[in-house]
Amino acid sequence: MDNEADVFYRELPKVELHAHLNGSVSCHTIEKLISRKPHLNIEHGMTAIGKGQRRTLEECFQVFKVIHQLVDSEEDILMVATDVIREFAADGVKYLELRSTPREEKNTGLTKKRYVETVIKAIKQCKSEGVDIEVRFLVAIDRRNGTEVAMETVKLAEEFMLSTDGLVVGLDLSGDPTVGHGKDLLPALQRAKNCGLKLSLHLSEVPSQLEESDLLLNLPPDRIGHGTFLHPEVGGSQSLVDKVVMNNIPLELCLTSNVKGQTVPCYSKHHFKYWYQKGHPSIICTDDKGVFSTDLSQEYQLAASTFGLSREDVWKLSLQAIDCIFAPDTVKQQLKLKWAAIKPQVFK
Numbered sequence: 001m002d003n004e005a006d007v008f009y010r011e012l013p014k015v016e017l018h019a020h021l022n023g024s025v026s027c028h029t030i031e032k033l034i035s036r037k038p039h040l041n042i043e044h045g046m047t048a049i050g051k052g053q054r055r056t057l058e059e060c061f062q063v064f065k066v067i068h069q070l071v072d073s074e075e076d077i078l079m080v081a082t083d084v085i086r087e088f089a090a091d092g093v094k095y096l097e098l099r100s101t102p103r104e105e106k107n108t109g110l111t112k113k114r115y116v117e118t119v120i121k122a123i124k125q126c127k128s129e130g131v132d133i134e135v136r137f138l139v140a141i142d143r144r145n146g147t148e149v150a151m152e153t154v155k156l157a158e159e160f161m162l163s164t165d166g167l168v169v170g171l172d173l174s175g176d177p178t179v180g181h182g183k184d185l186l187p188a189l190q191r192a193k194n195c196g197l198k199l200s201l202h203l204s205e206v207p208s209q210l211e212e213s214d215l216l217l218n219l220p221p222d223r224i225g226h227g228t229f230l231h232p233e234v235g236g237s238q239s240l241v242d243k244v245v246m247n248n249i250p251l252e253l254c255l256t257s258n259v260k261g262q263t264v265p266c267y268s269k270h271h272f273k274y275w276y277q278k279g280h281p282s283i284i285c286t287d288d289k290g291v292f293s294t295d296l297s298q299e300y301q302l303a304a305s306t307f308g309l310s311r312e313d314v315w316k317l318s319l320q321a322i323d324c325i326f327a328p329d330t331v332k333q334q335l336k337l338k339w340a341a342i343k344p345q346v347f348k
């Protein structure tokens with residue numbers, strides 16, 4: 001990690017709603033994976049982007065490929081998922097929605113079904129160990145894989161939603177935003193919505209996707225990942241903004257990810273400012289805490305220092321995120337009670 005956030009931000013109870021499992025693997029866990037697979041000749045510098053470093057989005061996607069080579073068996077996924085959950089908990093995250101793309105690996109016999117089962121096993125294991133965090137899972141569709149795989153993924157997610165007692169709550173659409181077109185994925189996304197899966201879609205992460213964003217917003221999704229180029233000042237449009245506002249669709253905003261991946265030129269120009277000033281639900285998230293060498297406390301601190309937020313503002317920001325989770329109202333109520341119990345300690 002580049003830095004450590006101040007105590008206030010670490011102790012602040014937080015909600016993490018946008019975290020890709022394999023992008024969230026810490027240095028510590030990468031070391032364990034490298035020692036399991038020395039023959040791959042993978043070094044640390046290949047799996048994380050350090051302080052002050054920038055990469056193109058394309059280069060970021062190369063990094064995921066390297067991590068996927070390191071995480072290719074049930075055993076790896078179990079270790080990675082339990083480590084990631086424990087790390088979020090240690091950073092003061094009380095509710096986490098983890099997302100990941102089910103992968104099949106011929107070499108190790110891993111199937112997509114076993115992949116999801118293993119993530120669920122990790123969530124249950126952490127719960128039984130008493131780790132202080134509620135975790136839910138979003139099954140991810142990689143947009144590069146097209147219509148058929150998207151539909152298969154929805155069916156898989158549907159099965160697990162029904163069999164896991166509410167641990168699988170929704171679907172994510174992610175992957176290289178420059179590849180494929182959202183219109184090919186609409187039938188799968190519509191089906192997901194109809195069967196009760198919540199939708200969090202990466203939208204307008206890169207410029208010039210007005211048509212695709214418009215199509216996807218008509219679903220409408222339950223949350224938006226990034227939405228970097230939605231508003232008119234950056235080449236989006238007022239009608240896209242109006243759709244987001246009218247449907248009150250929360251945005252998952254990831255400052256370090258966007259700056260290090262160079263879709264946003266610097267922190268002060270991040271679109272958090274645009275949406276936050278509007279009073280629109282804006283949730284601070286990490287995206288890939290391992291790859292971008294950050295954690296959620298640092299992201300809150302960055303938002304506060306860049307946009308001049310008071311501690312009270314920061315508190316409201318983290319509290320407001322509870323209303324945007326995909327788990328049911330009973331969980332929201334429990335979390336709000338937890339926040340109320342912690343508040344006096346944080347503001348002492």
Ligand SMILES: CNc1ncnc2c1ncn2[C@@H]1O[C@H](COP(=O)(O)O)[C@@H](O)[C@H]1O
Pocket residue numbers: 020021022023060064099100101102140142174175176177202205257261287288
């Ligand atoms: C940086 N911005 C981003 N934009 C779009 N998709 C992203 C992403 N960051 C991560 N992913 C998606 O998450 C996968 C890695 O985690 P999982 O193997 O699924 O756990 C990547 O391969 C990509 O599909």
Ligand SMILES: [Zn+2]
Pocket residue numbers: 018020174202225287
């Ligand atoms: Zn993402």
